[in-house]
Amino acid sequence: METPAGQEWFLRKHEDGNIFGPLPFAQLARWASTAQVAPHDVVSTDQATWMKAPMFQELAMDWLVEVTTERYYGPTTLGAIQEFLRLGEINDQTFVINSRDGVRRQISEMPLVLPLVIADGASAELEETLVEPAATGMSIDVQDRIRDLEQSLHEERRGLREAEEHYRALELKYEELSQQL
Numbered sequence: 001m002e003t004p005a006g007q008e009w010f011l012r013k014h015e016d017g018n019i020f021g022p023l024p025f026a027q028l029a030r031w032a033s034t035a036q037v038a039p040h041d042v043v044s045t046d047q048a049t050w051m052k053a054p055m056f057q058e059l060a061m062d063w064l065v066e067v068t069t070e071r072y073y074g075p076t077t078l079g080a081i082q083e084f085l086r087l088g089e090i091n092d093q094t095f096v097i098n099s100r101d102g103v104r105r106q107i108s109e110m111p112l113v114l115p116l117v118i119a120d121g122a123s124a125e126l127e128e129t130l131v132e133p134a135a136t137g138m139s140i141d142v143q144d145r146i147r148d149l150e151q152s153l154h155e156e157r158r159g160l161r162e163a164e165e166h167y168r169a170l171e172l173k174y175e176e177l178s179q180q181l
Helices: 024-032 077-087 141-180
Strands: 006-014 018-022 041-043 062-068 072-076 095-098 104-106
Touching: 006 024, 024 077, 041 062, 062 077
Parallel strands: none
Antiparallel strands: 006 018, 006 041, 062 072, 062 095, 095 104
């Protein structure tokens, strides 16, 4: 299987359906780290099969931002959290949850996040000349998030069933070939 860096990628925005790409994986990862890839956006290498961006581990969209006690934004990246801090959408008293280990903490307890907040314009020289999506705000309500997670779970279970069926078919073929030898 080809590595993410060795493929061209496409990003389809959930809000308006705009497609960006083809682009290198490094660019897609930069966009994710600067809040330009939202939790509902999808990525693809062929524009036929799309996967929700947070499901793609290499984008490191592992964080939920607790906007209120009943509203969350994410999953998103640490870089996006830094961007939200820089823009004033959240502050160091905001709670975030790591979706991998479930740990909930205030941003002020995360020394690796606060010093990395980038000053205005500092990242502009890193950007390529590609047209890029606008940064995404944090407006999502918990019911939308639950529906999204349920849909993602359904898709993952379907994928798992298909993989298990494929594995069983390969196992049978292997047994048949073993018996012929």
